[in-house]
Amino acid sequence: MTKVQGDILLEASDLVKSFVGGDGSELVVLDRLSLKILNHETVAIVGGSGAGKSTLLQILGGLDHPTSGKVLVDGQTLGKEKNQNLEWLRNQQIGFVFQFHHLLKDFTALENVMMPSLIAGNSRSIAEKRAGELLEQVKLKHRLHHKPAELSGGEQQRVAVARALCNEPKLLLADEPSGNLDSQSTEALHRLLFRLREVNGLAMIIVTHSKKLAAMTDRVLELRNGKLLEDGMESNGIE
Numbered sequence: 438m439t440k441v442q443g444d445i446l447l448e449a450s451d452l453v454k455s456f457v458g459g460d461g462s463e464l465v466v467l468d469r470l471s472l473k474i475l476n477h478e479t480v481a482i483v484g485g486s487g488a489g490k491s492t493l494l495q496i497l498g499g500l501d502h503p504t505s506g507k508v509l510v511d512g513q514t515l516g517k518e519k520n521q522n523l524e525w526l527r528n529q530q531i532g533f534v535f536q537f538h539h540l541l542k543d544f545t546a547l548e549n550v551m552m553p554s555l556i557a558g559n560s561r562s563i564a565e566k567r568a569g570e571l572l573e574q575v576k577l578k579h580r581l582h583h584k585p586a587e588l589s590g591g592e593q594q595r596v597a598v599a600r601a602l603c604n605e606p607k608l609l610l611a612d613e614p615s616g617n618l619d620s621q622s623t624e625a626l627h628r629l630l631f632r633l634r635e636v637n638g639l640a641m642i643i644v645t646h647s648k649k650l651a652a653m654t655d656r657v658l659e660l661r662n663g664k665l666l667e668d669g670m671e672s673n674g675i676e
């Protein structure tokens with residue numbers, strides 16, 4: 438690791454993830470992979486299609502379990518099944534942004550952003566206040582009551598970013614957040630992510646094919662053959 442100083446926010450040790458294919462053969466996607474992320478650090482993960490980037494992000498965020506190995510977020514284990522902390526960690530400590538926004542289509546922008554706060558047990562007025570502030574931060578104050586279908590692709594993705602930050606997570610995981618946007622919206626989203634990182638004191642792990650986005654982060658890691666290699670900027674799988 439290049440610079441492991443300060444407080445460690447996320448620590449993944451010896452992660453293995455394997456899938457059994459239709460023909461019964463085993464596919465090892467992550468092969469004893471380890472990773473440390475510091476508070477407020479930003480890391481880009483690059484690598485070819487099928488390298489396992491999405492699989493890794495899902496495991497780091499507790500949306501999927503590793504075959505073996507463990508993930509600690511803020512000192513708490515995430516990788517174990519039936520972990521009572523898992524829901525809490527997922528909802529409170531980690532925000533997700535995906536390539537496609539996954540907004541709820543029948544709810545307005547404001548309601549979509551409020552949802553994680555309501556799920557966390559906050560009152561409607563608290564959730565609405567926080568959601569309103571975040572939508573202002575992502576420059577969508579004029580679109581509070583629009584449903585996803587009434588928003589542009591870039592606007593939808595900004596709502597998804599606001600929603601990811603609703604419970605003030607320490608860590609934002611983004612899987613090709615701009616993969617579905619035109620170049621102008623892509624640049625705007627990238628600038629937005631880094632501005633929000635400053636305002637909200639976030640660490641970010643971003644899976645991306647974009648060289649520009651990767652260059653904005655503190656470290657670029659390449660996922661290859663199930664392991665993370667430093668200085669991924671030199672690699673393929675990035676444009």
Ligand SMILES: Nc1ncnc2c1ncn2[C@@H]1O[C@H](COP(=O)(O)OP(=O)(O)OP(=O)(O)O)[C@@H](O)[C@H]1O
Pocket residue numbers: 456457458464466484485486487488489490491492493
């Ligand atoms: N549920 C599953 N069952 C079996 N194989 C899977 C499953 N999920 C993913 N894989 C396989 O694991 C490998 C890694 O998939 P993953 O989606 O993590 O790749 P990726 O690096 O995100 O690729 P891309 O850049 O195309 O999004 C792929 O070969 C994929 O086919």
Ligand SMILES: [Mg+2]
Pocket residue numbers: 490491492612
């Ligand atoms: Mg992927």
